[in-house]
Amino acid sequence: MIWILMFLGAFIAAIAGIIFLVSCTTKFSFIKNKIVAFLVIALLFCFFYFTMEWINALTIVIYVTLFFLVSEGIGKIIQKKWSCKTKFYWQGWLALICSVLYLGTGYYLCVTVAEKDYKLSSDKDIGSLRVAMIADSHLSTTFDGDGFAKHLKTIESQNPDILLIAGDFVDDGSKNIDLExxxxxxxxxxxxxxxxxxxxxxxxxxxxxxxFTAQDLENNLLKNGVNILSDESTLIDNRFYVVGRLDKGVSPDRKTIDTLISGLDTSKYIIVMDHEPADYDAEAAANVDLVVSGHTHGGQMIPIRHIGVLVGANDATYGYERSDNTDFIVTSGISDWALKFKTGTRSEYVIIDLLFDQMD
Incomplete structure (x- = not known):
């Protein structure tokens, strides 16, 4: 429901934005006619619609509108305070330059992938363990199957002991060839x-x-030796547990974290994979050691980064925090869904170094 309301609001904002942009565009010296202004905006919208899909075209319209609103506001303040007028429509050029810089940077931060490192310690005798974690690859969005393989090689070069994939490996727009x-x-x-x-x-x-179907996804993963955990846990090398939770949104009747870890040897380190960072209180109360999540895309774009937390959809949006004896890490994701912009965050893979901190 939250996403439906957000999309509806974005659509209404885009319509209002186009009307506002038409009036602004006519202020350029080379465009004086509203019909011509509308056609220019419509052609640009269609270009981005067909090259980047509708959600990105909509996003571009909304943010360009915001920059025009800000620059127009600055212009009115300057005019009122210093009574200076100019025939040169600098407000429009300022808005266009800011739009290109902001959205261009957002595109770059979305389609390029950085490494994010964390170093954690535990009084449980885990020795040393290097964990690689990714989430939200949404295959066929910012990279295809070959692109994923290249990122995987980069991750392998860091010599992690284990790879955790915390959900949204594929999306509705993913292609079977990329999945395979x-x-x-x-x-x-x-x-x-x-x-x-x-x-x-x-x-x-x-x-x-x-x-492809959900069963095709499962078959391809299993065929290639990927271990799927659906409300299950496994003990690895008699050193640590990996617990995999079903997604909260898809399976609201999933097992509680208490049920999942019941019977586990809690003297051993417990890692929980939970796609949505939305059960922190219960996970901390269960005294698990580390919870890794994705889903939020790091807040996606300024200024919507904290909306998920404010409306109660998520307990965190990005990064590291500790509650009681539990460490929580939320990644911004190695890719994105249909939207190809990230600001205030960027695409990443995560390397977590776990060390045994022997108490004196």
């Missing part, structure tokens, strides 16, 4: 403790129009 190539790449990896996976809210698909 990405899974084959996972099958060729050589992590000491393998690859472990939990489902996200997009993995099973919402609209059933992609060229």
């Amino acid at each position: 190539k990405a899974c084959e790449a996972l099958g060729k990896t050589n992590f000491k403790y393998g690859v472990w996976y939990v489902y996200g809210n997009h993995d099973e698909g919402y609209f059933n129009h992609r060229d």
Whole structure:
């Protein structure tokens, strides 16, 4: 419901934005006619619609409108305070330059992938363990199956012991060829403790129009040696547990964290994969050691980064925090869904170094 309201609000804002942009565009010396202004805006919208999909075209309109509103406001303040007028429409050029810089930077931060490092310690005798974690690859969005394989090689070069995939491996727009190539790449990896996976809210698909099924996804993962955890736990090397939770949004009747860890040897380190960062209180109360999540895309774009927390959809949006004896990490994701812009965050993969901190 939250997303429906956000999309509806964005659509209304875009319509209002186009009307406002038409009036602004006529202030340029080379465009004086509203019909011509509307046609220019419509053509640009269609260009981005067909090259970047409707959600990105909508986003561009909204943010360009915001920059025109700000620059127009600055212009009115300057005019009122200093009574200076100019025939040169500098407000429009300022808005266009800011739009290009902001959205261009947002596109770059979305389609390029950085490494994010964390160093954690524990009084549990885990020795040393290097964990790689990714989430929200949403295959076929910012990279295809071959692109995923390249990112996987980069991650492998960091010599992690294990790879955790915290959901949304695919999306409704993902292609079967990319799924197969990405899974084959996972099958060729050589992590000491393998690859472990939990489902996200997009993995099973919402609209059933992609060229593979949820069962095809599962079959491809299993065929290539990926371990799927669906409300399950496993003890690895008699050193640590990996617990995989079903997605809260897709499976509201999933097992509680207390039920999942019941019977586990709590003297051993417990890592929980939970796609949505939305059960912090229960997970901290259960005294698990580390919870890794994705889903939020790091807040996506300024100024919407904290909306998920404010409306209660998420307990956190990005980064690290500690509650009681539990460490929580939320990644911004290695890719994105249909939207190809990130600001205030960027696409990433995560490397977590866990060390045994022997108490004196």
